[in-house]
Amino acid sequence: MLFDINATVICASKYFDTNQMRALYLKGVFHFGENRAQDLLKKIEELKDLNITWHFIGHLQSNKVKDIINQIDYLHTLDRISLANSIQKHATKPIKCFVQVNLTEEDQKSGILLSNLAQFLLEIKKYDKIELIGFMTIGKDEDRMITDQVFHQLDELAKTYKLPYRSMGMTNDYELAMKHHATHVRIGRKFLELLE
Ligand SMILES: *Cc1c(COP(=O)(O)O)cnc(C)c1O
Secondary structure, eight states: OOOOOSSEEEEEGGGOOHHHHHHHHHTTOOEEEESOHHHHHHHHHHTTTSOOEEEEOSOOOGGGHHHHTTTOSEEEEEOOHHHHHHHHHHOSSOEEEEEEBOSSOOTTSOSBOHHHHHHHHHHHTTOTTEEEEEEEOOOOTTOHHHHHHHHHHHHHHHHHTTOOEEEOOOTTTHHHHHHTTOSEEEEOGGGHHHHO
């Protein structure tokens, strides 16, 4: 296998069509993560004969929640109360959610800021359709030192709140994420090597 690591490897499949995903499945990749509601639905339909675990890893618009929320196994990007409200309204069962935390505090990134996290976690306790299982974060591009720090922070947060899962690490930084006990890594481009 390409990834000899002790975490769930999710193929971030925004780069791949369903033929390529089928090929990856045959090589033992059973977890896929999509970024866009439209693409997710199309791919679920085209791959419904396979036993895939579906993750949603992109920014989720509240108006798309009703279309996808009961189709996925994990949501990695719970990042605001309006999204929680929409999930509470449309989910027919509790949804396993990671809260996305913006630890690099970059403006263009989604995610709850650390300073708002405690309050957010308190508020979503009321939502019985949200099963909080852990935290998700994205490192800082081209900055391994900052990425190392934020992955460490995410690990500490998971411990503080006694949550079992940490979704972090992509093609360029999954080894750093493993050092900080990632349980789920989201790998995209590196899977091209498996398809060659
Ligand atoms: C695309 C994407 C990934 C994977 O990125 P690579 O650098 O191709 O491994 C991981 N997480 C999210 C949220 C993504 O959008």
